[in-house]
Amino acid sequence: MNPLPYAHLARGAEHELSLDGTPLSRIARDFGTPTYVYARSAIAQAYSDLTRAFGDRPHQICYAVKANSNLAILALLARLGAGFDIVSGGELQRVLAAGGAPHKIVFSGVGKRRDEIAAALEAGIGCLNVESAAELSRVSEIAREMDRIAPISLRVNPDVDAKTHPYISTGLKDNKFGIPIAHAPALYRQAARDPHLSVVGIDCHIGSQLTDVTPFSDAAARVLALLDQLVLEGIEIKHLDLGGGLGIRYTDETPPDAADWVRAVVDIVDAHPIARHLPIYLEPGRFLVGPAGVLLTRVEYLKPHPDDGKSFAIVDAAMNDLMRPALYSSVMAIEPVTPHATLPPATWEIVGPVCETGDFLGHARNLALAPGDLLAVLGAGAYGFSMASNYNTRGRPAEVLIDAGEARLVRARETVESLWANEMIPDTLR
Numbered sequence: 001m002n003p004l005p006y007a008h009l010a011r012g013a014e015h016e017l018s019l020d021g022t023p024l025s026r027i028a029r030d031f032g033t034p035t036y037v038y039a040r041s042a043i044a045q046a047y048s049d050l051t052r053a054f055g056d057r058p059h060q061i062c063y064a065v066k067a068n069s070n071l072a073i074l075a076l077l078a079r080l081g082a083g084f085d086i087v088s089g090g091e092l093q094r095v096l097a098a099g100g101a102p103h104k105i106v107f108s109g110v111g112k113r114r115d116e117i118a119a120a121l122e123a124g125i126g127c128l129n130v131e132s133a134a135e136l137s138r139v140s141e142i143a144r145e146m147d148r149i150a151p152i153s154l155r156v157n158p159d160v161d162a163k164t165h166p167y168i169s170t171g172l173k174d175n176k177f178g179i180p181i182a183h184a185p186a187l188y189r190q191a192a193r194d195p196h197l198s199v200v201g202i203d204c205h206i207g208s209q210l211t212d213v214t215p216f217s218d219a220a221a222r223v224l225a226l227l228d229q230l231v232l233e234g235i236e237i238k239h240l241d242l243g244g245g246l247g248i249r250y251t252d253e254t255p256p257d258a259a260d261w262v263r264a265v266v267d268i269v270d271a272h273p274i275a276r277h278l279p280i281y282l283e284p285g286r287f288l289v290g291p292a293g294v295l296l297t298r299v300e301y302l303k304p305h306p307d308d309g310k311s312f313a314i315v316d317a318a319m320n321d322l323m324r325p326a327l328y329s330s331v332m333a334i335e336p337v338t339p340h341a342t343l344p345p346a347t348w349e350i351v352g353p354v355c356e357t358g359d360f361l362g363h364a365r366n367l368a369l370a371p372g373d374l375l376a377v378l379g380a381g382a383y384g385f386s387m388a389s390n391y392n393t394r395g396r397p398a399e400v401l402i403d404a405g406e407a408r409l410v411r412a413r414e415t416v417e418s419l420w421a422n423e424m425i426p427d428t429l430r
């Protein structure tokens with residue numbers, strides 16, 4: 001059996017897989033499958049690892065809501081003291097509904113609508129991370145109309161290669177994100193003169209699932225060079241937001257730990273005479289919630305190839321429930337929940353019921369499988385449910401939080417009726 005990558009996963013009697021002490025077979029029995037299961041303790045641990053690594057150094061962790069926006073997860077992080085990085089008016093409403101503090105919210109994203117900017121200002125959020133000259137003008141206009149002063153950072157694009165999958169790299173000059181760093185001083189000057197804008201920070205985010213600190217510190221160094229220019233011009237900066245992207249282990253990656261990530265930026269920032277007095281903001285998503293979750297699924301059919309082709313294990317979760325493998329060719333570990341003592345392993349394609357050849361959760365997995373078996377896809381706490389869709393009119397999975405040994409339903413499985421609740425058949429078709 002493979003070693004388990006996370007401490008909150010363990011095998012008990014007869015090697016049965018449990019999450020934070022709760023057997024996953026019990027979750028399947030009580031809540032059905034497919035179901036996302038998260039360990040509260042693992043999220044709290046990851047959060048405290050990061051904050052402890054900062055020690056007394058002023059900092060703010062702004063959890064990237066897109067990674068997992070379940071209200072229970074947001075409420076947990078809010079209680080722990082986290083701020084939030086949001087990218088839509090919908091995420092703003094979620095954070096507020098979960099009890100998040102508005103002044104600890106930063107709002108990123110290249111396409112903020114007018115109503116979203118107005119709602120953010122109305123709520124009193126901490127900072128808008130502005131991603132273009134056009135957005136800066138729009139924010140100023142809305143603040144003027146509302147008779148407010150909008151707190152802003154410019155999200156700069158430092159042109160650093162995050163060395164991750166091209167679809168989740170955001171800090172290269174050809175990516176749509178941020179303002180080319182060389183153009184930032186002119187826009188900062190414009191913002192500093194604008195009575196409806198208050199410059200509060202510099203922001204950057206170079207990509208997701210980084211597994212090396214070097215691009216992270218390179219980006220920090222470029223942000224500090226910009227800070228130097230702004231200081232010379234008398235523009236005051238109150239925080240440095242260095243984004244998220246802290247990678248996790250899915251199979252055999254060896255990502256830095258919390259202390260390494262924090263050291264990589266603190267060492268650079270604290271060597272700077274002005275920056276060392278500024279709070280550092282980070283926007284981790286995956287790091288806080290990814291390892292905490294599994295997607296629990298059941299084998300419906302086995303379809304061994306009669307000749308020498310591929311053999312398929314068809315499970316009840318599909319690309320609509322977990323799209324990372326299909327979208328990024330991500331390799332995520334898949335573990336049997338109740339392993340067989342004697343059945344010999346074989347090589348299986350782990351696929352879902354959706355009508356797409358790209359519908360797979362894992363290729364060529366060596367597993368001993370029988371119909372009805374439960375499997376757990378590991379590291380599924382981030383960008384799992386939050387990216388799920390209803391393709392093939394499939395209700396999205398239930399979500400369960402393991403909290404002090406109790407399994408609590410935090411999102412009910414979607415019913416089919418709820419999927420067409422907003423649809424109507426016009427009279428002409430009745």
Ligand SMILES: Cc1ncc(COP(=O)(O)O)c(C=O)c1O
Binds near residue numbers: 109243
């Ligand atoms: C602006 C911004 N901040 C933070 C994040 C969080 O990224 P991650 O989950 O990789 O930490 C993202 C997504 O990559 C993002 O776009």
Ligand SMILES: N[C@@H](CCCC[NH3+])C(=O)O
Binds near residue numbers: 066168328382383
């Ligand atoms: N959705 C991506 C991460 C992208 C983050 C968006 N900024 C993933 O699953 O890896």
